[in-house]
Amino acid sequence: MKETWKENPDFDQSKIELVPIQWLWNYRGTNPSEMIDLGNKIVDLDGLWQNVLVNGLTAPLIIRVGIKNKKFRLETGNHLIQIFKKNNIENVPVIVQIRDVCGPEASDTMTEATHNFDWGSEVLPFDENAEYLKPSDVFKSLK
DSSP states (O other), X not given: OOOGGGGOTTSOGGGOEEEEHHHHHTTOOSOOOSSEEOSSOEEOHHHHHHHHHHHOOOSOEEEXXXXXXXXXXXXXXXXXXXXXXXXXXXXXXXXXXXXXXXXXXXXXXXXOOOOOEEOTTTBOOOOTTOSEEOGGGTBGGGO
């Protein structure tokens, strides 16, 4: 798989880390749609996999963390982790985005997914003024 995400100018590459699919799987949305809009066409999961094989992964997956509501969620990549797990991809690039709130009540959601997770003891103290952080700077189980 091409690592075209390394060329994406929208992200600070030093904040992107490879994270195990097994870890992400615990925080996936369990109700993603069956069809995916790629902008120029609608595809199923097999079509998404073919697109990734041809074009690579163009951006890291995004986990959002909400400071005020103490929630986090996989904001982008719920379809991707399904195909990566199915095709034995072990690690994927992920970046953490810090927001005041995350989840369906946020005004800038990237998906309509409804899954959210409470911080509990999983989230470490982190720089709340940062826009992006490495996953291991936020999640205890990735240390």
